[in-house]
Amino acid sequence: MKTIQKKICLLGDFSVGKSSLVRQFVEGEFSDDYLSTIGVKISRKPVELPENQVKMNLLIWDLAGGDDYSKVTSGYLAGAAGVVMVCDVTRKSTLSMVKVYSNQLNKIGKVGIPAVLLVNKFDLQDDREIEDEQIENISAELQCPWHFSSAKTGEGVEAGFASLANLISSKSKTT
Amino acid sequence: MESTDELTQNYPDHNLMSRLRELLLEKERAKVQNLEDEVDHLEKEIERIHSEILTAEEVVPLVTRHMGDITKEAVEGQSSKMARALSPIIGEATRYQIQESRDEMVEALYPIVGAAVSRAVAEALNDLRKRIDQQIRPNKGGVEVNLMNRLRGVDPASVAFRNALPFQISQLFLIQHDSGLVLEFVNQNTEELNDHDLVSSMLTAIRSFVNDSFSPDSNEDELREVYFGDDRIIIESGTVAYAAAVIKGVEPEGFRAMLRMFVTELHIQHKESFEAYDGDPETLPDLQPTIKTFIEEAQSKKKDTSNNLGLDLSNEQSTKMLRTVGIISLLLLLGTCAFYSILTYRILPFAFGQDRLIGNNISEPVQEVAPITIVVTATPDAVFQEPEPIPSPSGTQLELKQIELASGKWSRTYPDADAPQFVAVDAGTELKVIRSLGSWVEAEWTDSELGVVKGWIRFDWLGDNE
Ligand SMILES: Nc1nc2c(ncn2[C@@H]2O[C@H](COP(=O)(O)OP(=O)(O)OP(=O)(O)O)[C@@H](O)[C@H]2O)c(=O)[nH]1
Ligand SMILES: [Mg+2]
Numbered sequence: 003m004k005t006i007q008k009k010i011c012l013l014g015d016f017s018v019g020k021s022s023l024v025r026q027f028v029e030g031e032f033s034d035d036y037l038s039t040i041g042v043k044i045s046r047k048p049v050e051l052p053e054n055q056v057k058m059n060l061l062i063w064d065l066a067g068g069d070d071y072s073k074v075t076s077g078y079l080a081g082a083a084g085v086v087m088v089c090d091v092t093r094k095s096t097l098s099m100v101k102v103y104s105n106q107l108n109k110i111g112k113v114g115i116p117a118v119l120l121v122n123k124f125d126l127q128d129d130r131e132i133e134d135e136q137i138e139n140i141s142a143e144l145q146c147p148w149h150f151s152s153a154k155t156g157e158g159v160e161a162g163f164a165s166l167a168n169l170i171s172s173k174s175k176t177t
Numbered sequence: 178m179e180s181t182d183e184l185t186q187n188y189p190d191h192n193l194m195s196r197l198r199e200l201l202l203e204k205e206r207a208k209v210q211n212l213e214d215e216v217d218h219l220e221k222e223i224e225r226i227h228s229e230i231l232t233a234e235e236v237v238p239l240v241t242r243h244m245g246d247i248t249k250e251a252v253e254g255q256s257s258k259m260a261r262a263l264s265p266i267i268g269e270a271t272r273y274q275i276q277e278s279r280d281e282m283v284e285a286l287y288p289i290v291g292a293a294v295s296r297a298v299a300e301a302l303n304d305l306r307k308r309i310d311q312q313i314r315p316n317k318g319g320v321e322v323n324l325m326n327r328l329r330g331v332d333p334a335s336v337a338f339r340n341a342l343p344f345q346i347s348q349l350f351l352i353q354h355d356s357g358l359v360l361e362f363v364n365q366n367t368e369e370l371n372d373h374d375l376v377s378s379m380l381t382a383i384r385s386f387v388n389d390s391f392s393p394d395s396n397e398d399e400l401r402e403v404y405f406g407d408d409r410i411i412i413e414s415g416t417v418a419y420a421a422a423v424i425k426g427v428e429p430e431g432f433r434a435m436l437r438m439f440v441t442e443l444h445i446q447h448k449e450s451f452e453a454y455d456g457d458p459e460t461l462p463d464l465q466p467t468i469k470t471f472i473e474e475a476q477s478k479k480k481d482t483s484n485n486l487g488l489d490l491s492n493e494q495s496t497k498m499l500r501t502v503g504i505i506s507l508l509l510l511l512g513t514c515a516f517y518s519i520l521t522y523r524i525l526p527f528a529f530g531q532d533r534l535i536g537n538n539i540s541e542p543v544q545e546v547a548p549i550t551i552v553v554t555a556t557p558d559a560v561f562q563e564p565e566p567i568p569s570p571s572g573t574q575l576e577l578k579q580i581e582l583a584s585g586k587w588s589r590t591y592p593d594a595d596a597p598q599f600v601a602v603d604a605g606t607e608l609k610v611i612r613s614l615g616s617w618v619e620a621e622w623t624d625s626e627l628g629v630v631k632g633w634i635r636f637d638w639l640g641d642n643e
Pocket of ligand 1: 015016017021022023033036037038039040065067068122123124125126151153155
């Protein structure tokens with residue numbers, strides 16, 4: 003099985019759980035502490051894609067969240083093969099931010115880049131503010147699959163990243 | 178002594194008495210009993226405490242076990258207070274400890290001080306390298322280098338020293354600009370570096386951050402060097418990929434240019450595959466041998482230059498040549514000095530006038546100094562004063578004359594070179610000489626702006642009188 007390298011980026015509003023998702027995915031750990039990311043943090047995780055006969059070494063760029071989407075962030079997005087967009091199921095505004103990020107991606111020429119939407123903190127059902135229908139609408143608009151996830155319980159985390167890896171792999175095959 | 182029974186039998190009232198006593202003292206008796214119980218209890222308690230109290234030897238391990246936690250809590254809670262309280266003791270303790278057991282202290286401090294010194298030395302050597310490089314750049318090789326360096330005031334020994342400093346390329350990365358993906362990686366270290374893909378990504382992120390933050394509009398200014406500990410990463414960039422060389426020690430002169438050339442060469446040959454690289458290493462050429470050759474060349478260049486630039490200071494040829502050039506330079510220098518001295522001497526009169534007494538030449542219109550032709554005319558009228566006979570420097574008596582100034586001069590308010598300048602007199606102005614004093618004449622003329630004016634002019638400005 004050959005190994006290929008791919009750079010992917012995590013995008014989303016502040017505190018939606020991007021870093022926690024990466025930590026859960028890479029190290030299988032979760033912490034309740036919130037340490038806001040400054041700039042970017044890079045991790046690596048190999049994912050096996052048996053149907054494509056490849057092992058994909060994902061270089062995961064966890065970018066700082068927030069609405070001050072600056073030129074620096076665009077610099078970090080350059081050369082990315084795919085993106086994970088993250089919103090927080092307990093904060094409705096974070097879903098609208100997903101659209102803002104998607105527009106920014108288009109602006110820097112990343113139209114049609116493989117992407118998945120993770121609706122995170124699914125374990126906090128009582129505080130849920132986002133309905134399935136709203137997610138469906140955005141997912142259709144951005145043409146990207148979506149998953150519920152919980153960095154805390156680990157639910158949907160592997161599946162989310164694997165789905166992006168598959169998207170990237172099938173896109174590479176077609177190009 | 179009678180028993181109670183006997184008492185009761187002998188004295189029938191006794192029963193009554195004791196009954197009465199019982200009734201009267203019942204409370205006190207109970208109290209006494211309580212007190213006795215309490216004393217018993219306290220005695221037992223004292224005994225128990227006695228048994229629990231430990232000797233100093235027993236206490237120490239118990240406290241030591243918790244010392245860490247106690248100190249940690251105290252430091253975290255009141256760090257500044259703790260620092261204030263401990264600093265005098267620590268200072269004193271350190272001094273005492275150094276006096277008492279110097280060797281132990283040296284051993285204990287070595288890892289910290291050793292690292293600090295090593296870093297300081299590395300920095301100092303790097304500064305030295307930069308200073309020498311600045312002085313000896315640009316550079317060729319062989320004897321001329323030594324010569325040029327000597328002329329630039331660089332001691333060849335310093336150059337030799339600079340080039341003898343150790344240099345090693347521990348790793349060389351070739352990285353795709355945007356993605357930060359590794360195109361090729363060569364590790365010369367004995368230890369494996371498994372995270373080279375993370376390192377290259379992080380380096381790319383840092384570059385991107387620095388470039389976007391500090392020169393967002395320029396593609397030319399970019400991060401070129403990163404220091405970490407004793408190592409440095411030297412970065413040279415091509416259009417789609419950049420090379421990052423992790424080096425230890427002092428690189429040979431011109432190493433950066435060499436690296437740039439290498440990156441350019443790689444781009445000429447493989448730019449397309451670098452550009453198209455999407456993470457599948459099979460699409461890339463094998464650059465390991467090329468990179469290894471480059472590393473070897475760079476490292477051997479260092480050795481060459483250090484051998485070369487020690488420059489065989491005893492080398493006879495070099496010394497001879499130096500001596501010859503030294504003599505030629507000296508002769509040239511002497512020649513130049515002589516030339517300028519003569520030139521200065523010659524132009525001195527032109528620059529300052531013939532009489533060195535004239536100090537204030539700053540605002541004198543600098544014009545060609547030509548002999549002045551005095552046009553002798555009939556004096557139309559003798560004005561202001563009775564004209565005095567004018568002695569010329571050559572002793573010829575001059576009469577009131579109308580003369581023409583052949584070159585422009587500043588007149589003075591009184592007959593002294595240091596006197597305030599009065600009015601500039603243009604060349605060709607007709608002056609009516611009124612009187613003379615020493616080498617000065619007082620004259621009258623018509624100024625285009627001020628009308629008729631009168632001032633002092635040096636006799637020799639008027640040139641030879643005919
Ligand atoms: N209950 C619950 N809490 C979560 C989950 N994911 C993240 N959190 C918490 O949310 C907070 C923010 O998480 P981060 O992962 O730091 O968020 P981020 O998106 O990286 O934030 P920025 O770096 O500031 O953009 C932390 O306190 C996490 O513990 C989740 O799935 N469930
Ligand atoms: Mg974060």
